């Protein structure tokens with residue numbers, strides 16, 4: 001289609017499917033984010049939680065590659081009460097987009113940046129006495145809210161002992177602008193088949209919490225559960241769950257997937273179109289290094305996606321869908337293009353699905369992750385911004 005400005009738009013497929021098309025997208029590869037799926041996943045999760053356990057939508061790393069602003073808006077409209085990110089920068093992006101819901105930053109923020117957080121009403125995480133001492137020296141125009149992180153066995157960040165807890169609480173009374181509004185911990189293996197380590201972490205948390213309540217008799221928000229813990233033990237998650245991977249419709253592990261606590265709906269799918277199709281005789285090589293040679297007359301298609309998009313070279317040999325049928329990637333994946341052995345001749349412009357449903361067939365995020373010997377979390381994070389995210393559903 002040719003727009004009024006005379007720019008050629010290759011969006012007929014998208015328009016037919018009534019997807020909102022963002023201006024300025026010309027390439028034939030795109031990610032679709034189904035916001036209705038995110039809404040659905042949050043609402044199903046909400047139903048299993050006690051009334052007084054709320055949802056923090058975890059939207060760090062650009063909402064696990066789904067796009068933080070649209071996901072944040074959808075999550076809040078669907079019942080999430082707070083947002084969480086890893087970086088202060090990620091929180092500020094949300095504020096700049098006009099989102100005024102509570103935001104928690106999980107990661108370490110330098111003391112000299114805490115005034116910026118306070119100005120923007122962004123809650124920070126802390127776990128070091130020395131950090132508090134530095135922050136206590138500052139003056140704030142607005143209050144600074146903090147959540148304290150406890151390391152009960154993740155071994156990443158957090159205070160570990162009752163002694164550290166006492167020292168930190170002593171420092172907390174020194175600046176009238178600083179408020180402790182929450183305490184939390186994070187599980188290392190809540191998604192395992194064997195839950196003994198998970199239970200050990202919970203026991204350590206309980207012990208610290210008992211001591212904390214004795215020392216600090218003020219109301220406070222308590223949260224411990226990621227998706228795995230929340231799907232498995234929704235009634236034991238205190239004031240909030242931190243809902244990440246399963247909000248996007250993915251299970252944190254095979255063990256949790258098999259339990260089917262909630263039938264999740266994946267929000268992320270990725271598609272492209274054939275941009276070239278040719279008949280190649282036997283004995284010809286395809287792509288860099290000639291790692292694939294045709295064995296007979298073959299139909300070879302090309303799609304405009306490559307490792308420069310985060311479609312990794314290790315995906316050589318993996319299959320994608322055309323006409324609802326699996327078709328194999330042959331030859332090395334290039335920076336911007338990938339070749340496919342086709343079962344027959346297809347017209348240029350034919351839709352290709354790399355992740356998601358096509359007709360009755362599906363390539364799950366887990367299939368891509370398994371092929372790459374990694375976890376589903378890594379895949380949408382790796383598929384980079386060069387591939388536009390197109391949003392479907394209510395916002």
Ligand code: PMH
Pocket residue numbers: 058106186225226227228242243244245246252377
């Ligand atoms: N809370 C914290 C502190 C986290 O780091 C994460 C995810 C979550 C909650 C959400 O977990 P979920 O996606 O399993 O629901 N953090 C990470 C991470 O650091 N690497 O992979 C996931």
